[in-house]
Amino acid sequence: MMDDKGHIQLNNLLYSCVYEKQRGNEQFVYEHALGCVVSGETHLLTNTGTIKFKAGTIGLVRRNQLVKSLKVPPPGGEFKSLNIFLDQAFLRRYSAENKLAQVEPYTGPSYRILQPDPYLKGYFDSLLPYFNQSAQPNAPLAELKTREAVELLLRHDPGLKGILFDFSEPGKIDxxxxxxxxxxxxxxxxxxxxxxxxxxxxxxxxxxxxxxxxxxxxxxxxxxxxxxxxxxxxxxxxxxxxxxxxxxxxxxxxxxxxxxxxxxxxxx
The missing domain is CATH 1.10.10.60 (Homeodomain-like)
Structure with missing residues (x-):
């Protein structure tokens, strides 16, 4: 478990809570990240501009991205967010178990702000209790919540399979x-x-x-x-x-x- 007073990580679940503006430590997104801003804002600084995720926003960031993040608390309040990382090993198992057809290399946006969805909101609400010290999820439970996240994403937008199940690596570029x-x-x-x-x-x-x-x-x-x-x-x-x-x-x-x-x- 990672706990630096502002962040708690349980398996592939991450809870953030900070009282002042704070830059993210990592500038490389290793795995797909599905996140919800509970309060405050997340600013993603990309090479094409800044993307703002406001309170209540649920978004998906594709893996293998260079990005700087800034957590911005609301006036007089605290920034809170929840993230779940969807790693390649799990997604490959899911794809094989469900006999999904191979997808073409994804070429769309790397950052997606999802339309309001009560099922996805309810999903993130269900994660909060796990960050009480007495309720840490074990590995099987974390995998179950990961599977639930993928199912809800595909229910929300079946087109997201193009992001989730693109297992290709970057090709040679200029x-x-x-x-x-x-x-x-x-x-x-x-x-x-x-x-x-x-x-x-x-x-x-x-x-x-x-x-x-x-x-x-x-x-x-x-x-x-x-x-x-x-x-x-x-x-x-x-x-x-x-x-x-x-x-x-x-x-x-x-x-x-x-x-x-x-x-x-x-x-x-």
């Missing part, structure tokens, strides 16, 4: 275009490699051919250049910028910035 759109996500090179349809070795080799430097050096320079632009031209504060461009902490950002430009970011 590396330069992808990296220029996604450099601000702080994920390992192996994730960039997978999302561009390459092994890590092929990714590094192709990267050198395209950018004439290593992924690590290019990412550092790209992030620093963007940070300098945001600070000097847009009037942003270093404390607001470093996470946006892909740094993990302010001290590392400040050190790297001064080393690259000869001046602290606060002096720009």
């Amino acid at each position: 590396l330069e275009s992808f990296m220029n759109r996604n450099y601000m996500y702080n994920v390992p090179a192996a994730k960039f490699a997978m999302l561009t349809g390459r092994s890590l070795a092929s990714f590094k080799r192709d990267f050198e051919k395209v950018f004439h430097t290593s992924p690590g050096q290019w990412l550092l320079q790209k992030r620093l250049m963007e940070a300098r632009y945001l600070i000097s031209q847009k009037g942003r504060k270093p404390s607001e910028v470093y996470l946006d461009v892909g740094f993990e902490n302010l001290s590392h950002f400040s050190y790297s910035f001064k080393k690259a430009f000869g001046v602290a970011p606060s002096m720009m």
Whole structure:
């Protein structure tokens, strides 16, 4: 069980409750995530803009996505949300058990806000008691709730099978275009490699051919250049910028910035 005072994870169920704005720790969605915002808002920062999930919203995020999340409590209140992660192993079993036909690789939206549905709302209401310490679900019960989630999604919209049961992996795509759109996500090179349809070795080799430097050096320079632009031209504060461009902490950002430009970011 993960419990960091703001999050409790039981098997593949996650409950969040925070009192101040908080960025998500993960910037890569490993498995399909079905979520409900109980109070406050969730902001998903994608490379094409921000998607807002307001209180009462139920949404589905497809696996293998780069995204930054921001939990926003309501005025004077607390942010609460529930999520269930639908992993590939379970979905493959479900597909085999139900003899589902193979689906074509999915090419639609990666983020879906679902229409109001009393059955899905009732489902999330039924999850809340499990986050009492005395009511933790065991693995069979968690699998039962996962099966229920899939059944309700397919009842809500049979077309969602195109997302849920697409087991294909990303194909090889243009590396330069992808990296220029996604450099601000702080994920390992192996994730960039997978999302561009390459092994890590092929990714590094192709990267050198395209950018004439290593992924690590290019990412550092790209992030620093963007940070300098945001600070000097847009009037942003270093404390607001470093996470946006892909740094993990302010001290590392400040050190790297001064080393690259000869001046602290606060002096720009």
